[in-house]
Amino acid sequence: MFDWHVHTHHSCDSQASMAAMARAAHAAGLAGVAFTDHVEWMPGDEATGILKSPAYFAELDELRARYNGEMQLLAGVEVGDSHRFPAETREIVSAWPWDYILGSIHWVDGQPGWEPEMFESGVAVAYARYFDELIALAQGGEYDVLAHFDLVRRDSWAVCRQVLPVEPYAEAIREALRAVVARGKGLEINTSAWSAGLDEPCPGLTILRWYRELGGEVLVFGSDAHRPERVGADFDRARDLALVVGFTRLARFERRRIVGWDALE
Numbered sequence: 001m002f003d004w005h006v007h008t009h010h011s012c013d014s015q016a017s018m019a020a021m022a023r024a025a026h027a028a029g030l031a032g033v034a035f036t037d038h039v040e041w042m043p044g045d046e047a048t049g050i051l052k053s054p055a056y057f058a059e060l061d062e063l064r065a066r067y068n069g070e071m072q073l074l075a076g077v078e079v080g081d082s083h084r085f086p087a088e089t090r091e092i093v094s095a096w097p098w099d100y101i102l103g104s105i106h107w108v109d110g111q112p113g114w115e116p117e118m119f120e121s122g123v124a125v126a127y128a129r130y131f132d133e134l135i136a137l138a139q140g141g142e143y144d145v146l147a148h149f150d151l152v153r154r155d156s157w158a159v160c161r162q163v164l165p166v167e168p169y170a171e172a173i174r175e176a177l178r179a180v181v182a183r184g185k186g187l188e189i190n191t192s193a194w195s196a197g198l199d200e201p202c203p204g205l206t207i208l209r210w211y212r213e214l215g216g217e218v219l220v221f222g223s224d225a226h227r228p229e230r231v232g233a234d235f236d237r238a239r240d241l242a243l244v245v246g247f248t249r250l251a252r253f254e255r256r257r258i259v260g261w262d263a264l265e
């Protein structure tokens with residue numbers, strides 16, 4: 001099993017070296033890990049301009065040589081709002097040999113999704129705005145897998161101690177899911193929501209069922225770890241959930257293509 005969502009000190013919000021995260025993945029019995037450091041474009045985001053690809057790849061190449069194939073270390077990146085910054089995204093994506101691109105919505109129509117102002121007009125309004133933004137990313141953004149599909153749940157919990165059911169947003173959610181399936185892209189089960197205190201990961205059972213019903217097949221697990229001790233966290237719970245929904249395998253990426261599948265059981 002791989003952890004497809006791990007941050008390092010190449011992100012503004014992590015201090016961990018790639019070596020520390022790789023060691024943790026190895027200790028957790030994982031077969032591989034994708035370093036998915038932040039790339040953001042919004043002025044005002046702390047991550048904007050932080051990732052330096054030459055330094056990232058220099059550290060990764062050295063670590064790959066050290067592990068010598070014992071564990072797979074993948075070059076990933078978590079790109080925020082790529083649908084709003086297509087030229088900038090294309091530039092970084094084409095310039096470096098990425099294995100895997102996570103697509104995220106961290107900003108909603110110019111507002112930081114994790115700040116109280118996002119919820120000023122009410123939690124329900126924030127959810128609607130978030131999913132509208134997600135449709136645009138799903139349809140027109142640059143990604144292999146959408147990260148934390150319903151991140152607004154984690155944010156509304158963190159900011160307002162409220163989590164709403166997703167059913168009222170079914171139309172928008174299904175529209176985003178249809179785009180993911182039509183483009184041959186995938187979803188992750190982001191397990192960080194569990195440690196944030198939610199009773200489901202991002203996304204949970206309902207959205208995963210809709211994804212499956214619409215023909216969704218491409219699935220990975222991501223811890224969204226920013227510290228070594230979180231690498232691979234709650235993957236046993238993610239596996240149980242995926243099996244309940246009817247998934248039997250997880251996708252494996254290399255150079256932005258699916259190169260294999262790992263059986264879930």
Ligand SMILES: [Zn+2]
Nearest residue numbers: 078104147148
């Ligand atoms: Zn994210």
Ligand SMILES: [Zn+2]
Nearest residue numbers: 005007078224
């Ligand atoms: Zn992340």
